[in-house]
Amino acid sequence: MVIAAHPDDADFGPAATAARWIDDGAQGWLVCCTSGDQGGEDPDLDPVELGAVREREQRAAAAIVGYAGVTFLHGPDGALANDLALREHLVREIRTFRPDAVLATDPETLFYPGGGVNHADHRAAGLAAVDASYPAARNPMAFPWLAKGGLDAHRVRRLYLFWSNHPNVWVDVESTFERKVDALRAHASQIRDVDALMERVRAWAAEEGERIGVAAAESLRLVVIDDDEDEGPAVHDDVSAVGTIDRASTGTSGAS
Numbered sequence: 001m002v003i004a005a006h007p008d009d010a011d012f013g014p015a016a017t018a019a020r021w022i023d024d025g026a027q028g029w030l031v032c033c034t035s036g037d038q039g040g041e042d043p044d045l046d047p048v049e050l051g052a053v054r055e056r057e058q059r060a061a062a063a064i065v066g067y068a069g070v071t072f073l074h075g076p077d078g079a080l081a082n083d084l085a086l087r088e089h090l091v092r093e094i095r096t097f098r099p100d101a102v103l104a105t106d107p108e109t110l111f112y113p114g115g116g117v118n119h120a121d122h123r124a125a126g127l128a129a130v131d132a133s134y135p136a137a138r139n140p141m142a143f144p145w146l147a148k149g150g151l152d153a154h155r156v157r158r159l160y161l162f163w164s165n166h167p168n169v170w171v172d173v174e175s176t177f178e179r180k181v182d183a184l185r186a187h188a189s190q191i192r193d194v195d196a197l198m199e200r201v202r203a204w205a206a207e208e209g210e211r212i213g214v215a216a217a218e219s220l221r222l223v224v225i226d227d228d229e230d231e232g233p234a235v236h237d238d239v240s241a242v243g244t245i246d247r248a249s250t251g252t253s254g255a256s
């Protein structure tokens, strides 16, 4: 399960990793906390209409990646807060789709090493995803009406945080990188110069790929909550072998 603040975050983030794990047999589900209704530069634009456009773009992109579906939580773009309401929404999603792994923005990323500030919504969504994954989703006494209503507690075993300043796994995405590119193209309302953007995205993937000697890779920060022998060793080396990583999503019970 990928949890993101805005439509397009998941596609700039771990889309190629998600596509690869889905190809390997995982079920994927995408949760967008907002519909990106502030994602424009025209104050006269109708935010409701923009949100609807961006939901359509995200659904098209999600189909390219191969997710089984998308949930939009309709949180406020630009004002997302890691509050109990958002946590409850995310616990509902987690308990419904029961993922082994949750992929989310690294909430500890405030600044990027090359310059730039990480959007407050990305930090809030990341922290909300972490807090929902542990301990709330696994604790039947958290939001007890959920368990009483039939949404049983669920243990998320791994977090994979993207846009992290502390990546510790690199996933070979050579086979699915073009799907990420196509998914990004689906976000037409957000892209001004598509060629320049794709050049940047290719350069990032190539740079990450150099770390493990492949043409394209995505980096993630793995946090193991529950170790599990059937998923192979939890690797925390600076550069980890790809084969030990992609099994994480292919457990029998579910989604990533």
Ligand SMILES: [Zn+2]
Residues within 6 Å of the ligand: 005, 006, 008, 009, 119, 122
């Ligand atoms: Zn975003």
